[in-house]
Amino acid sequence: MNDVDVVVIGSGIAGLSAANSAWESGLKRVLIAESEGVVGGSSRLSGGIVMGAPTRFQQAAGIADTADALFNDYMAINQWMVEAGVVRTYCNEAGPTVDWLGDLGVQFHDELIFGGGEIVPRCHCAVNNGQGIIDALHAKARERDIDIALGQRVNRLLVENGRVVGVAVGDDEIRAGAVIVASGGFSLNKERLAELYPAAAAMGDWLWYIGADGARGDALDFVEPLNAQIIGQNRGLRLLHPNFINAVEPFLPGWMVLVNKHGQRFGTESAPYGVMDGFMRAQGDVAYVIFDDLVLHPERGPQVATYKQSIPGRGAERHNANWNAIMVEDMVKAGRIKSSDTIEGLAQELGLPKEKLAGTIARYNAGAHAGVDDYNKEEKFLRPLENPLFYGAEVRPATLCFTAVGMRIDSQARVLNDIGEVIPGLYGAGECTGGIIGDRYVGSGNSLSNGATFGRIAGRSVGTTFHA
Numbered sequence: 001m002n003d004v005d006v007v008v009i010g011s012g013i014a015g016l017s018a019a020n021s022a023w024e025s026g027l028k029r030v031l032i033a034e035s036e037g038v039v040g041g042s043s044r045l046s047g048g049i050v051m052g053a054p055t056r057f058q059q060a061a062g063i064a065d066t067a068d069a070l071f072n073d074y075m076a077i078n079q080w081m082v083e084a085g086v087v088r089t090y091c092n093e094a095g096p097t098v099d100w101l102g103d104l105g106v107q108f109h110d111e112l113i114f115g116g117g118e119i120v121p122r123c124h125c126a127v128n129n130g131q132g133i134i135d136a137l138h139a140k141a142r143e144r145d146i147d148i149a150l151g152q153r154v155n156r157l158l159v160e161n162g163r164v165v166g167v168a169v170g171d172d173e174i175r176a177g178a179v180i181v182a183s184g185g186f187s188l189n190k191e192r193l194a195e196l197y198p199a200a201a202a203m204g205d206w207l208w209y210i211g212a213d214g215a216r217g218d219a220l221d222f223v224e225p226l227n228a229q230i231i232g233q234n235r236g237l238r239l240l241h242p243n244f245i246n247a248v249e250p251f252l253p254g255w256m257v258l259v260n261k262h263g264q265r266f267g268t269e270s271a272p273y274g275v276m277d278g279f280m281r282a283q284g285d286v287a288y289v290i291f292d293d294l295v296l297h298p299e300r301g302p303q304v305a306t307y308k309q310s311i312p313g314r315g316a317e318r319h320n321a322n323w324n325a326i327m328v329e330d331m332v333k334a335g336r337i338k339s340s341d342t343i344e345g346l347a348q349e350l351g352l353p354k355e356k357l358a359g360t361i362a363r364y365n366a367g368a369h370a371g372v373d374d375y376n377k378e379e380k381f382l383r384p385l386e387n388p389l390f391y392g393a394e395v396r397p398a399t400l401c402f403t404a405v406g407m408r409i410d411s412q413a414r415v416l417n418d419i420g421e422v423i424p425g426l427y428g429a430g431e432c433t434g435g436i437i438g439d440r441y442v443g444s445g446n447s448l449s450n451g452a453t454f455g456r457i458a459g460r461s462v463g464t465t466f467h468a
């Protein structure tokens with residue numbers, strides 16, 4: 001006799017979606033085991049941006065979009081190097097899942113935003129960010145009498161004849177008809193980072209993880225005896241990080257110039273952060289930002305935009321955490337931001353080739369005066385760097401947002417073993433899975449939507465099997 005119909009491991013967006021969906025598919029004895037003392041995992045701390053198309057929120061905003069368009073963009077951005085069948089399901093279901101989140105009480109701002117290079121906006125911004133999503137899903141779970149056991153760190157799966165039949169927290173065992181793993185990533189686990197996400201481990205002392213405490217990669221341990229297939233090697237999301245402070249600023253201000261070790265530009269400074277990670281890998285993960293005195297005295301020069309767009313519900317200024325006048329002045333004094341009255345002098349301070357950096361800035365300035373840019377940066381950002389002092393600082397992709405290496409699932413969120421067989425009774429969703437999020441993060445909004453979509457699918461799949 002089972003203690004419950006289904007156990008969900010983890011109470012982030014994937015786990016709460018899975019539990020609510022299982023309940024909707026007719027399972028009334030649903031238990032969520034959460035290792036920490038608080039519900040919500042990294043989802044709770046997140047920006048609350050969820051991607052999906054088409055949705056009723058898009059429709060209300062007059063935006064025409066399709067799942068096909070999302071799929072085409074997704075595959076192109078990732079150069080087809082994702083699990084295409086599962087991604088097709090994801091793209092088909094992401095839009096309806098955003099609507100479903102709305103049905104469960106998640107509130108989204110009327111205005112949608114662009115995540116990257118898509119033709120129409122398809123990123124939905126939750127009111128009160130990630131906490132707003134978690135609060136709504138949690139409230140719905142309580143209303144439905146879904147049990148949430150806090151402080152219960154699952155460390156073992158119960159397996160009988162190859163079938164997963166429950167979980168264990170130390171000596172306490174709970175038998176269930178199925179188990180849905182939604183235990184998040186492994187960003188806090190140094191050994192796992194070195195093994196599975198070496199690009200993050202390579203950030204060494206610079207590495208700064210901004211997610212929740214539960215991200216120890218426990219699932220990797222407890223699914224190992226079942227030979228679960230682990231895919232998505234070296235994937236996740238790293239954001240640019242300056243050499244002086246731990247503060248989240250996902251986008252670079254568009255008025256900066258970003259150069260590599262050779263003093264040359266290599267990409268659009270205002271590019272989406274999901275793309276910036278890849279740019280940086282191609283440059284050996286080290287670059288330098290260059291700017292001038294107008295950062296300290298904006299009133300002395302032409303007014304230009306800082307970011308491509310603002311996020312509904314958040315002030316624009318709040319996000320300029322690193323590159324504002326107060327911070328720059330302090331960090332120049334601390335010797336972390338270098339300065340000089342000439343570009344050549346700045347190059348010397350930063351250890352960059354003088355002629356190349358001077359040439360790069362001269363060409364950038366000529367373009368800025370003409371309103372054009374070699375990297376197609378929008379005119380609204382263009383401001384020549386010709387007001388000494390000139391400033392520069394080293395940046396690396398060292399702010400670790402999440403990991404994307406994990407269990408391989410099929411389109412029904414069933415976990416596969418290393419010979420491609422379904423592991424009976426075991427389902428997965430969210431950051432603990434691999435193969436859906438690719439080398440390029442399609443976002444904002446890719447990860448929460450992945451968690452919600454496959455959480456919802458997992459709950460439904462368990463329900464279908466249960467009633468079969």
Ligand SMILES: Cc1cc2nc3c(=O)[nH]c(=O)nc-3n(C[C@H](O)[C@H](O)[C@H](O)COP(=O)(O)OP(=O)(O)OC[C@H]3O[C@@H](n4cnc5c(N)ncnc54)[C@H](O)[C@@H]3O)c2cc1C
Pocket residue numbers: 009010011012013014015033034035036039040041042043044045046047048049050051152153154155182183184185210211212213214215216218219401402429430431432443444445446447448449451
């Ligand atoms: C600051 C920040 C901002 C972000 N902003 C966005 C955004 O706007 N849009 C977007 O798409 N993505 C965003 N992301 C990424 C996204 O938030 C995460 O990838 C996503 O929330 C993961 O959801 P999840 O449910 O899989 O994992 P989590 O939300 O991390 O939930 C996993 C849960 O499992 C628990 N757990 C772990 N091990 C065990 C165990 N052994 N037993 C029981 N429980 C366990 C954890 O404690 C945790 O509560 C952001 C991330 C961060 C850190």
